[in-house]
Amino acid sequence: MTPYLIISEIKKLLGGVDGWLDKAVAYATAKKFDPNTLLTARLAPDMFPLARQIQATCDQAKYAAARVAGKEVPAHADTELTIDELRKRVASVLEFLGTFTAKDFEGTDERSVTTPRWDGKSLTATNYLLEHAMPNFFFHLMATYSILRHNGVDVGKKDFLGALSWRQ
Amino acid sequence: MTPYLIISEIKKLLGGVDGWLDKAVAYATAKKFDPNTLLTARLAPDMFPLARQIQATCDQAKYAAARVAGKEVPAHADTELTIDELRKRVASVLEFLGTFTAKDFEGTDERSVTTPRWDGKSLTATNYLLEHAMPNFFFHLMATYSILRHNGVDVGKKDFLGALSWRQ
Numbered sequence: 001m002t003p004y005l006i007i008s009e010i011k012k013l014l015g016g017v018d019g020w021l022d023k024a025v026a027y028a029t030a031k032k033f034d035p036n037t038l039l040t041a042r043l044a045p046d047m048f049p050l051a052r053q054i055q056a057t058c059d060q061a062k063y064a065a066a067r068v069a070g071k072e073v074p075a076h077a078d079t080e081l082t083i084d085e086l087r088k089r090v091a092s093v094l095e096f097l098g099t100f101t102a103k104d105f106e107g108t109d110e111r112s113v114t115t116p117r118w119d120g121k122s123l124t125a126t127n128y129l130l131e132h133a134m135p136n137f138f139f140h141l142m143a144t145y146s147i148l149r150h151n152g153v154d155v156g157k158k159d160f161l162g163a164l165s166w167r168q
Numbered sequence: 169m170t171p172y173l174i175i176s177e178i179k180k181l182l183g184g185v186d187g188w189l190d191k192a193v194a195y196a197t198a199k200k201f202d203p204n205t206l207l208t209a210r211l212a213p214d215m216f217p218l219a220r221q222i223q224a225t226c227d228q229a230k231y232a233a234a235r236v237a238g239k240e241v242p243a244h245a246d247t248e249l250t251i252d253e254l255r256k257r258v259a260s261v262l263e264f265l266g267t268f269t270a271k272d273f274e275g276t277d278e279r280s281v282t283t284p285r286w287d288g289k290s291l292t293a294t295n296y297l298l299e300h301a302m303p304n305f306f307f308h309l310m311a312t313y314s315i316l317r318h319n320g321v322d323v324g325k326k327d328f329l330g331a332l333s334w335r336q
Binding site: 003009012043108122129136166 | 310
């Protein structure tokens with residue numbers, strides 16, 4: 001179990017969001033409403049709406065890969081207003097994650113990670129991935145899934161988990 | 169990043185649920201309703217209610233530790249009807265997770281894991297943890313959190329992440 005394996009799993013799970021959005025569009029089409037209406041839906045008034053949950057899922061994925069590998073985090077402007085634009089955001093982060101190799105994630109027990117919000121405190125890159133980036137990624141990924149499901153979109157556990165690496 | 173570290177993180181996150189239930193009880197008391205009312209709340213009619221989400225979170229945690237280590241999975245009867253009973257379920261799984269050491273998780277790339285639902289197929293223990301147990305744990309953990317939040321309980325991201333291992 002290497003950090004690279006975890007980043008690869010995050011990449012697979014983020015890729016699944018594209019299929020969830022297919023189902024959201026199909027559901028909206030069948031029900032004759034604009035699928036972008038879903039983007040303002042929230043689970044609670046003080047939680048992010050769907051659009052921001054998808055942006056945050058993308059952000060946690062790119063933070064995980066870039067910070068754990070000690071590379072620069074690419075900027076995204078958070079200007080997406082449609083499902084099509086959010087799909088491009090997802091695709092952009094998937095492409096970024098695809099540029100990493102196992103070698104990029106060596107030495108994570110020694111490397112330090114900090115963020116602008118941490119007042120100079122830091123975690124090892126290993127602990128950043130384990131205790132912060134990964135749980136945060138799942139938090140926003142599952143919030144995305146739950147908002148869709150709560151609004152009637154036909155996503156299920158298999159759409160969440162994606163394909164499994166069965167032994168031959 | 170070892171399987172043991174991931175199991176330790178799962179243990180920490182599961183332990184956080186106890187604090188969420190404190191907040192749920194405080195909220196119910198302030199609003200003068202029976203906190204156990206929350207246990208039947210769902211995010212969608214075809215999703216598990218809160219009680220079953222907590223049971224499933226506990227189950228994924230015990231499956232992760234036991235199956236990845238190649239040990240027997242302790243049985244739980246899923247009979248909890250109150251928050252107090254669910255707290256005991258959480259405590260029981262935390263105690264079980266506390267019995268494992270790093271040594272229990274050696275050889276996970278060679279060990280096979282299967283479940284009764286998989287028609288004889290199997291994953292390596294590493295891939296079972298990475299692709300199945302861990303995402304499933306987060307799925308039910310975050311569904312638990314979301315049901316509480318959706319119903320007005322004052323849980324936040326810090327309650328979800330728990331304490332971080334800051335570098336000294």
